[in-house]
Amino acid sequence: MIKVSSHSIRALVVYLSHLGVPLRQSLDLVGLDKASLFNEHSLLPTQVLESLYTFAEQNLGLKDIGFNFGQTIEPDRWSTLGYIAFTAPTLRQALQQQYKFQSLVGNLGSPFIKLQGEYTLINWVPAYACSHHTVEEIITGWVALARKLSAAPVIPEKVFFAHACQGDERVYEQYFQCPVLFSQDANGVLVGSELLEVPLIKHEPQLHDLLCQHAEQQLASFTEAVPIEVMSQYMINRLSVKVPDIEEIAELMNLSVRTLQRKLSDAGTSYSQLLDSLRKKMAMDYLQLEHYSILYIVEMTGFSEQSAFQRAFKRWTGMTPLQYRKQLLADKAG
Structure with missing residues (x-):
């Protein structure tokens, strides 16, 4: 979430x-x-x-x-x-x-x-x-x-x-x-x-280092407590640039690939299933707002081609993205 x-x-x-x-x-x-x-x-x-x-x-x-x-x-x-x-x-x-x-x-x-x-x-x-x-x-x-x-x-x-x-x-x-x-x-x-x-006028080296150390500790605790949420956040934030593979995510989280796969399995999912569900949720959210073009949504969800996005969306909903958006608009108007 x-x-x-x-x-x-x-x-x-x-x-x-x-x-x-x-x-x-x-x-x-x-x-x-x-x-x-x-x-x-x-x-x-x-x-x-x-x-x-x-x-x-x-x-x-x-x-x-x-x-x-x-x-x-x-x-x-x-x-x-x-x-x-x-x-x-x-x-x-x-x-x-x-x-x-x-x-x-x-x-x-x-x-x-x-x-x-x-x-x-x-x-x-x-x-x-x-x-x-x-x-x-x-x-x-x-x-x-x-x-x-x-x-x-x-x-x-x-x-x-x-x-x-x-x-x-x-x-x-x-x-x-x-x-x-x-x-x-x-x-x-x-x-x-x-x-x-340009140097910043409020730079305080010692305080800055302490704050960064504190943030590192918080991040480590967060990763340990909710690994799937951390993984999901990273995937969402990276999709528009490049779809991250599981090796990249494991390295970010300081875990082995096998350990990360086990955590995914314990949560009842897998890397590919999590990626698919995140893309689906993002696409459906973006389509609610008319100012986002289909091409923009394709980029944000990490698809290399619009045709691949169209096929995935039809698999998720039984509709094309435009049909889904038109239905949303009709429901709002009604």
Whole structure:
């Protein structure tokens, strides 16, 4: 299951309270109590996050709440990972550590860094069919965090989103100080490569090392406690780049292939069955949102060709992806 840290939910609930939504109302809306909200190690279903965003859009008329919420980023929103980023030596290392330790604060998606000459492309690949609010919070949060930490001005070359613009494009361009493109093939930001190497003003070497050691210990405990969940998260986050084989996953988890296969068997599944079920769930989630093209969904689910995706989807549901999407739309309209 895709999950989000209670720290992120708590930050959003507090943000909504500043907009006039009482804390109790937000908690009742998503079926949480204060104990769950303030549990330091709790991971919550993404439906909690999406329900809060849907409520804000429908009842407060805020179609750009993720964009605005992202601008208010503070380290506690990402728990230990946030403080690791705040004390990192450079933005590049902060991003690399976000990728390494992100499962500790949920698995909404993954950052991928690609060098393009003098520029660096930083994509964010969602692990589920999230709302545009979630995407905008993540991308805007990156830029806001970089501006808090970098000794140099942080002005991207461009920012891009896969969804259509829901607000005023001029407001986005005013904040990011660069072209902002919507309805693109991916979500992310393009920056000058030198920006990622600029020293960060809050770098504290000793504290940073201690935080990373703590995160390593947490990650090891997490892997031991819920190995199938860790494996699933890694597969979801890697599918858009390359379908990971079992050897790669075993190495990540510091297990032998035979031990990992035994753990899968104990859970009543296998590598191929788990991969198939994850792809099915992701595809069905993505098809619920019209702005995701079939080609985009093919890429996100790790199929090399659209024809292979079509065959798999028909095996799962008895329908083609387009037929399934049309049925969803008809059910909503009815």
